[in-house]
Amino acid sequence: DTAVSQTPKYLVTQMGNDKSIKCEQNLGHDTMYWYKQDSKKFLKIMFSYNNKELIINETVPNRFSPKSPDKAHLNLHINSLELGDSAVYFCASSQRDRGIERGYTFGSGTRLTVV
């Protein structure tokens, strides 16, 4: 029943490791996003895909690589993890009807801790 689901919910890993976070939405939305929320609760967009096509790519280190195998899935792979990557990562999806935004649906987040 979950509209936007992310796995894993928690991820603790050592510096230098490579890890992936997966996201799936069953809402039929065309657009999916990755947001990063830091310890001060600021949310910053990282990437956006529309129908498997990358449309937003903010200033994010090359170590972060998104992949959208189909419009219902958006994964995030992170290479060579650093302490500063520790944050909560949120996946979201949205749909514009006739060009009108209707609000985003967020997943419950993946808390990444790099030690």
Place this chain on the structure above:
Amino acid sequence: SQQGEEDPQALSIQEGENATMNCSYKTSINNLQWYRQNSGRGLVHLILIRSNEREKHSGRLRVTLDTSKKSSSLLITASRAADTASYFCATDALAAGNKLTFGGGTRVLVKP
């Protein structure tokens, strides 16, 4: 820098009181949205108000938008302990590439 900035950063009220928080933004918008985030959870969409609308209601929530002042407010009436959460405004602006840009949030504590 943040497109939307909330004020106050934190708010503590008694159950039954009203809670008001404000959001200011910098560029012209298509719409402004309010979200709630409970501790350790994802964001939940509350209300979307379009640039040509001035006021919107949803249950105990009332949102106003003043595009001349580039500001919005969220009012929660008759607050309940379950309203304790962080509330974020987010703007959808053409200048920002139609991506949703969030403010820093207002942390609301409703004491029983």
